[in-house]
Amino acid sequence: MNRLAALALALATVLPARAEEVFVSNERDNTVSVIDGDSLEVLRIFPVGRRPRGVTFSKDGRALYVCASDSDAVQVIDPETGQVRHDLPSGEDPEQFALAPDGRTLFIANEENATTTVVDAQTRKVLAQIDVGIEPEGVAVSPDGRTAVTTSETTNMVHWIDTKGLEAVDATPVGQRPRYATFSADGTRLWVSSEIGGTVAVIDVATRKVIETIGFALKGIAADRIQPVGIQLAKDGRHAFVALGPSDRVAVVDTQTFKVESYILVGRRVWQLALNAAGTRLFTTNGVSGDVTVIDTGTGRPIRTVKVGRFPWGVAARPIPDAKVPDGRAAGAAP
Amino acid sequence: MAAFGARGDALSRRPVSAGLCAAALLALPGLMPGLAEAATPALGPPLAIHYLERRVERPVPLNNEDPIPDDEGARGAELGLKDSSATGRFIGLGFSLDAKVVAPGDDIRAAFRDLADRHFVVINAPAADVLALADLPEARESVLLNIGAPDTRLRDAECRKNLLHILPSRAMLADALVQFLAFKRWSRILLVTGPAPGDGLYAEALKRSAKKFGARIVAEAAYDPRGGDVRDTALREFAIPTRGAEHDVVAVADEAGAFGASLNYNSAAPRPVVGTQGLSPAAWGRPVEAWAAVQLQGRFRKLAGRAMRPVDWAGWMAVHAIGEAAVQARSAVPEAVRASLTAATFEVGGFKGRPLSFRAWDGQLRQPVFLLWPGAVTATAPIEGFLHHRTELDTLGLDEPESACRAFSGRSP
Numbered sequence: 001m002n003r004l005a006a007l008a009l010a011l012a013t014v015l016p017a018r019a020e021e022v023f024v025s026n027e028r029d030n031t032v033s034v035i036d037g038d039s040l041e042v043l044r045i046f047p048v049g050r051r052p053r054g055v056t057f058s059k060d061g062r063a064l065y066v067c068a069s070d071s072d073a074v075q076v077i078d079p080e081t082g083q084v085r086h087d088l089p090s091g092e093d094p095e096q097f098a099l100a101p102d103g104r105t106l107f108i109a110n111e112e113n114a115t116t117t118v119v120d121a122q123t124r125k126v127l128a129q130i131d132v133g134i135e136p137e138g139v140a141v142s143p144d145g146r147t148a149v150t151t152s153e154t155t156n157m158v159h160w161i162d163t164k165g166l167e168a169v170d171a172t173p174v175g176q177r178p179r180y181a182t183f184s185a186d187g188t189r190l191w192v193s194s195e196i197g198g199t200v201a202v203i204d205v206a207t208r209k210v211i212e213t214i215g216f217a218l219k220g221i222a223a224d225r226i227q228p229v230g231i232q233l234a235k236d237g238r239h240a241f242v243a244l245g246p247s248d249r250v251a252v253v254d255t256q257t258f259k260v261e262s263y264i265l266v267g268r269r270v271w272q273l274a275l276n277a278a279g280t281r282l283f284t285t286n287g288v289s290g291d292v293t294v295i296d297t298g299t300g301r302p303i304r305t306v307k308v309g310r311f312p313w314g315v316a317a318r319p320i321p322d323a324k325v326p327d328g329r330a331a332g333a334a335p
Numbered sequence: 336m337a338a339f340g341a342r343g344d345a346l347s348r349r350p351v352s353a354g355l356c357a358a359a360l361l362a363l364p365g366l367m368p369g370l371a372e373a374a375t376p377a378l379g380p381p382l383a384i385h386y387l388e389r390r391v392e393r394p395v396p397l398n399n400e401d402p403i404p405d406d407e408g409a410r411g412a413e414l415g416l417k418d419s420s421a422t423g424r425f426i427g428l429g430f431s432l433d434a435k436v437v438a439p440g441d442d443i444r445a446a447f448r449d450l451a452d453r454h455f456v457v458i459n460a461p462a463a464d465v466l467a468l469a470d471l472p473e474a475r476e477s478v479l480l481n482i483g484a485p486d487t488r489l490r491d492a493e494c495r496k497n498l499l500h501i502l503p504s505r506a507m508l509a510d511a512l513v514q515f516l517a518f519k520r521w522s523r524i525l526l527v528t529g530p531a532p533g534d535g536l537y538a539e540a541l542k543r544s545a546k547k548f549g550a551r552i553v554a555e556a557a558y559d560p561r562g563g564d565v566r567d568t569a570l571r572e573f574a575i576p577t578r579g580a581e582h583d584v585v586a587v588a589d590e591a592g593a594f595g596a597s598l599n600y601n602s603a604a605p606r607p608v609v610g611t612q613g614l615s616p617a618a619w620g621r622p623v624e625a626w627a628a629v630q631l632q633g634r635f636r637k638l639a640g641r642a643m644r645p646v647d648w649a650g651w652m653a654v655h656a657i658g659e660a661a662v663q664a665r666s667a668v669p670e671a672v673r674a675s676l677t678a679a680t681f682e683v684g685g686f687k688g689r690p691l692s693f694r695a696w697d698g699q700l701r702q703p704v705f706l707l708w709p710g711a712v713t714a715t716a717p718i719e720g721f722l723h724h725r726t727e728l729d730t731l732g733l734d735e736p737e738s739a740c741r742a743f744s745g746r747s748p
Contacts, residue, residue: 111630112630112633112634114421133421133422133425134418134421134422135627135630152422153627153630153684154418154422154630154655154684155418155421155422155425156422156659156662156684157422157425157426159425168425171425171426173426173662173663173665176682176683176684176690177627177684196682196684196688196689196690197682197690198690222726222727223726224689224690224726224728225689227688246688
C-alpha cells in the first residue's frame with residue numbers, strides 16, 4: 001500500500017464523526033466521483049474499469065463493488081483510496097447487480113449474453129449462470145434472501161430466481177424495457193420501472209402478478225419522453241421516488257394509493273437514484289448534464305446540483321463503517 | 336434446406352442460407368441447449384413467420400470496400416427470430432422463420448402462394464412486388480410487413496389494409512432532414528438528382544418537405560454518373576452541377592450511391608452535402624448507440640459479422656414486433672397475434688428511445704429518424720420544436736389529413 005493510501009486510511013480511523021459519502025460511477029469517464037454527504041462537495045475522483053455502471057457497497061461499507069461493463073468484471077475497490085483490490089468473475093458485460101442479505105452473494109445482470117451470474121464475493125467463485133431474457137438489467141434480492149429477480153429489457157419480463165436452487169422459476173411480463181427493480185422493505189411487493197412503456201409496475205411477490213401499473217403525465221412534455229428508470233423507496237416506506245429519464249423529473253409516488261404526488265425538476269436525463277442512510281436526501285444521476293441533483297426528501301425540493309463526470313450512471317451511499325445504520329441502498333444495487 | 340421451400344436453389348448461392356436455416360431450427364423446442372430449465376412448456380405450435388425477398392441486381396458500389404451485403408434484411412429478420420424465441424420460451428411461445436429469395440425475373444407471387452402458412456410475411460422487395468403480393472387473394476388474411484420499399488405511395492393512395500411498413504418512407508426521411516435544416520436555418524437547398532427512378536422519388540420527397548417546413552429549393556441539377564468514373568473526375572466535374580444560386584446546403588438524391596459520396600467537399604461552394612450521402616436521414620446506421628442500441632448493434636455484428644443497416648434493422652424490427660405482439664397476446668395463434676399487432680394500443684420498443692406504434696391511417700410504423708454521417712449521429716428527428724397534437728413522431732411523413740390512404744378507414748386511430 002502506498003503512503004498516500006496509508007495516510008487516507010489513518011485519517012479515516014482518526015476522524016471521530018465520519019461524514020457520509022455518496023459514490024457516483026461516470027460511465028464515459030471510467031471514473032468514480034465521491035461526494036461528501038454533508039457538504040455536498042466532490043471529495044475525490046478515482047479511475048475504475050471501463051464503462052462503470054452499477055455500484056454498491058458491502059454491508060460494512062469497506063468494499064465498493066463496481067460493474068465495469070466493458071472490462072467484463074465486477075471490481076472490488078477500497079472506497080477510501082480507490083485502489084482496486086481484485087476483480088470478481090462477473091460474466092460478460094455486467095450492468096447492474098444486487099448483494100443478497102447474506103452479504104456475500106452477488107447477483108449480476110450480464111446485459112450482453114442474457115444471463116444472470118451469481119458470484120460468491122468471498123470465495124470469488126461463480127456459483128451459477130442462469131439464463132434469463134435478452135438484455136438483463138435490473139436486479140434485486142428479496143429482504144428474506146429467498147428470491148432474486150432480473151428484469152430483461154428486450155424480453156420485457158421479470159425473471160424470478162430461486163436463490164436456493166439458483167434457477168429461474170417463473171417470469172412475469174411487464175411494460176416495455178424494464179430497467180430497474182426493487183423490493184419493498186417487507187418483501188411483499190416488487191417495484192419495476194419500464195422505460196419505454198413509461199410506467200412502473202407494482203407486483204405482488206406472493207402471486208407474481210402485477211397489481212398496479214403507475215403512469216405519469218407532465219404538462220408540456222410528450223408522453224414518450226417520460227421514461228422511468230431508477231426507483232428508490234423512502235425509508236419510511238410511504239413514498240417511492242421514480243427517475244423519469246429525459247423528462248428531467250423525479251416523481252414522488254404514494255406507496256399506498258399509487259398516486260403521483262409531485263414531480264421534482266432535476267438535471268437532464270435522470271437515470272438512477274440513491275438515498276442517504278437516514279433517508280433525508282435523495283441523490284440523482286443526470287446522464288446528459290453530467291451532474292447529480294441532491295433532493296431534500298422532507299421538502300421535496302432540490303437543494304444542490306453537484307458536477308461530476310461524463311454520463312454519471314450508478315449511485316450508492318456508503319454505509320458508514322462500524323456505525324449501526326441500515327444497509328446501503330443504492331442504484332443498480334437494490335437491497 | 337427444406338425450410339426454404341421451392342426457391343432453395345436461389346438461396347443456396349448465398350452464405351446467408353446456413354445461418355437462416357440454423358435460426359429456423361433454433362425455434363424448435365428442445366433444440367436450444369442449456370435453456371431447458373428456464374423454458375415453460377409450449378402452449379402450442381410455433382408461430383410461423385416468413386421472410387420473402389426479391390433479389391435485386393445492384394450497381395457496383397462507388398467504393399468496392401462498401402458493397403451492399405447480399406444478406407441485407409435477412410440477417411436482421413434472423414436476429415429478430417432469435418430475440419423473439421429467447422423471449423417466448425419463458426411463457427411457452429415458439430416462433431419459426433423460413434426465408435425464401437426469389438431470383439430477378441422469377442415470379443414472386445408463385446413463391447408467396449407456395450408458402451405453407453401465410454399469416455405473417457416479412458417482405459424485402461421493390462414496391463411493385465409488394466403491391467402485387469398485397470393484392471393476391473391468397474394474401475387477404477395475411478399481415479405483410481414491408482422492410483425494403485421506402486416508396487411513399489405505398490403509404491398513400493396505394494396503401495393496402497394487409498400491409499404494414501417497418502421501413503420509414505422517403506417522405507419521413509426527407510421530413511427528418513428538412514426539419515434539421517430548418518432548425519439550423521439552412522433553408523436554401525441546391526438539389527442534385529441522379530438518373531435512377533428512386534433518385535427522382537427521393538428528390539420529390541425533399542421538395543415536398545421543403546414546402547412543409549419552409550425551406551426552398553433554389554436550384555436543381557441532374558447528374559448522371561454513367562459513362563465515366565466519377566472517382567477520377569470528381570474534383571473538377573462536380574463544380575458544374577453545384578454552381579447554382581446562393582444556397583446553404585447541397586442536397587443529393589442518389590439512392591444507389593453511384594456518385595453522391597464523391598460530391599462531399601467537391602461542390603463549387605463550401606457547403607455541406609446532405610441527403611442520400613453526406614448528412615443522411617436513416618432508420619438505422621453504424622453510429623447509432625444511444626438508448627441501448629449498442630446492445631442490438633453488438634448482437635447483430637456477432638450474428639452477421641458486419642454492421643447493421645437500415646433494412647437489417649427493419650427486418651429485425653418486423654420479427655420483433657410480431658414476437659412482441661404474441662407475447663402481449665400470450666398466444667402464438669395467428670389470429671390472436673394479428674389482433675394484438677394491429678390493435679390501436681399496440682406499442683413496441685425498437686432501440687430508438689421511444690415506444691413505436693403503427694399509424695392507424697396507413698400502417699406505417701411511426702419512429703424517430705436518425706441524421707447520420709459516418710462518424711456520428713448528428714441529430715435525431717423529430718427535431719425539438721416541431722410539435723404535433725398526437726405525438727411529435729407524426730411530424731415525419733404523411734400525416735392523417737395529408738394521406739390519400741383509405742384502406743384503413745374504419746380502423747380506430
